[in-house]
């Protein structure tokens with residue numbers, strides 16, 4: 001069941017070209033739990049730190065699948081591999097049940113705020129540093145608001161983030177951290193991927209997270225995206241919780257902040273699609289910690305040779321993680337925060353040419369996959385973990401516009417950080 005021969009750099013001396021089956025494989029270095037399937041990949045017949053080069057290797061048939069992560073900064077190295085083995089499975093029953101129960105604002109959410117069936121902490125975790133401290137983040141937001149309110153400055157939106165560093169004991173593994181995130185976040189895409197392909201500085205590091213945001217998904221000719229922007233923290237009291245969602249849904253500030261992301265996706269996808277359906281207004285999307293404004297976008301691909309990876313490269317980074325205009329926002333972020341690593345990047349998979357046999361068995365319980373299909377999540381609500389030391393870095397950010405309130409923005413990042421901190425049983429300092 002060989003899918004391609006490889007001419008790329010061989011990281012795993014025992015690696016064979018990609019297989020889509022259930023046979024015994026080396027340990028998985030990539031896993032993504034979508035809402036209706038699970039993708040796992042192991043072994044690496046080649047690795048790429050340049051996404052364009054990885055996309056070319058799919059287009060040429062050199063490799064039959066690419067998995068991994070794109071960095072936030074498109075100039076920074078990515079961490080992509082052509083795996084030796086890739087598998088697709090149907091979801092576990094608990095995730096399938098959760099999907100059938102997507103919360104609405106006036107229904108108390110099972111397994112969410114105030115969850116009773118959360119697993120215990122996977123390791124003892126302790127926040128050891130905050131970069132910047134909360135007060136400094138507030139000052140950064142206030143400074144950005146002044147820039148955004150200046151009509152002579154082209155910057156209209158910028159996403160500012162803050163980072164926490166944690167120690168764990170006993171040493172946390174990416175697998176156990178991922179399992180804890182999966183148990184607590186039934187409505188998010190859960191992922192882990194090794195970052196070593198990005199270069200020596202990333203050796204032994206993994207990106208693990210529970211993202212509610214689909215950057216891009218391709219199934220056959222159908223392209224979809226589910227951008228999120230505009231947020232408010234959930235509340236354990238269902239009445240207050242519902243009020244917060246309703247307030248968010250009518251907040252001019254948040255609707256404006258959201259529109260930047262939808263407009264950017266429309267501009268990037270319209271030239272690649274024969275049809276693009278973009279609802280006029282967003283709807284409310286719930287995670288275990290947050291309410292967001294989200295817009296489900298669906299289109300039909302003009303050229304079937306455009307892969308999910310091509311699409312991810314075309315749309316990343318959106319104003320959900322960067323800003324508007326993109327180049328000015330990126331520059332502002334790099335000058336303010338420095339390197340963000342893979343936070344704000346994208347994590348996903350993409351397949352190239354699969355034989356008919358391989359395709360029909362690949363996505364059991366779903367519609368089957370076709371050449372070029374894949375899914376990329378926005379890398380938020382995530383942490384980079386050093387598997388050799390068990391130390392972690394996690395980030396949370398928020399979109400800043402001219403009428404943002406700095407205190408509310410700090411509170412928003414505090415709430416967003418809970419996705420990772422709850423899975424670790426840790427508190428912010």
Ligand SMILES: C=C(O[C@H]1C=CC=C(C(=O)O)[C@@H]1O)C(=O)O
Nearest residue numbers: 228229230231320396397398399
């Ligand atoms: C940048 C993050 O969230 C994005 C996704 C949803 C809502 C967002 C917001 O309201 O600002 C952000 O655009 C993050 O979680 O770190």
